[in-house]
Amino acid sequence: MAKEKTLEDLFSDTLKDIYYAEKRILKTLPKMAKAAESPKLKKGFEKHLAQTEGQVERLEQVFKICGQPARGKRCDAIEGIIAEGESIIKEFKGTPALDAGLISSAQAVEHYEITRYGTLRRWAEVLGMRNAAALLERTLKEEEQTDQLLTGIAEQANEDARQPSAPKGSGRTAKSGGAGKSSGQRGAAGEAEDASSADR
Ligand SMILES: [Fe+2]
Numbered sequence: 376m377a378k379e380k381t382l383e384d385l386f387s388d389t390l391k392d393i394y395y396a397e398k399r400i401l402k403t404l405p406k407m408a409k410a411a412e413s414p415k416l417k418k419g420f421e422k423h424l425a426q427t428e429g430q431v432e433r434l435e436q437v438f439k440i441c442g443q444p445a446r447g448k449r450c451d452a453i454e455g456i457i458a459e460g461e462s463i464i465k466e467f468k469g470t471p472a473l474d475a476g477l478i479s480s481a482q483a484v485e486h487y488e489i490t491r492y493g494t495l496r497r498w499a500e501v502l503g504m505r506n507a508a509a510l511l512e513r514t515l516k517e518e519e520q521t522d523q524l525l526t527g528i529a530e531q532a533n534e535d536a537r538q539p540s541a542p543k544g545s546g547r548t549a550k551s552g553g554a555g556k557s558s559g560q561r562g563a564a565g566e567a568e569d570a571s572s573a574d575r
Contacts, residue, residue, distance in 0.1 A: 386498045387443065393491045394434045395447030400484060401427050403457050407481065410464045412474050413535075416528050420481070423521050430517065433510045437499075440507045456483045472536035478529045485522040492518060 404427065408420035438445040460480030467473040492515040499508035 382498055382502060386495065386502060387441065388448065389491060389495055390437060391446055391448035392450045393495065394445060395450045396453040397427060397431050397434060398447055399453050399457060401431065407477055411477055413532065416474050416477065419524055419528060426517055430514045433514055437507045437510055440504060452487060456480065456487060474532040475529065475536040478525050478532055482522055482525050485518050488518045489515065
């Protein structure tokens with residue numbers, strides 16, 4: 376009979392998944408920083424690279440708490456999100472829409488991480504691993520802050536992407552309102568959608 380699996384097994388598998396994802400993100404962030412047009416976005420990616428190094432270390436502490444070696448397990452979800460980001464770089468390079476596209480894929484990464492860390496933090500609590508839960512919580516907060524930062528930078532990037540021929544800061548504004556400002560993915564992707572359909 377197959378071994379009975381429990382929440383501990385789920386926790387351990389998911390920990391390996393996010394460890395793999397973080398390491399993959401470490402390799403990708405320098406490429407995104409290099410590709411970004413706006414200095415603000417470049418700086419944002421660079422800052423998050425340094426943060427991600429700390430997040431990897433925190434995960435290694437969680438592995439230690441679990442008495443396991445720190446090992447990743449291939450995560451197809453992050454591979455897919457990163458592959459999409461790479462094709463945005465390829466297809467939109469040299470166009471005014473590049474930064475808006477980069478932000479949308481960076482926010483897809485953040486949201487993936489947020490869901491993983493949210494789950495892991497809760498499972499750590501349920502399993503009575505308070506120190507692990509606190510470490511996971513710290514990273515969760517960082518990912519949420521990064522997502523909000525990207526939503527802020529998206530305001531200008533969406534505007535630039537929308538009016539390729541107009542000088543920056545001139546003329547009409549997109550109906551950006553306040554709706555997207557607090558909700559990450561929806562902030563960037565949703566407003567980009569609004570902007571593209573606004574004049575039709
Ligand atoms: Fe991360």
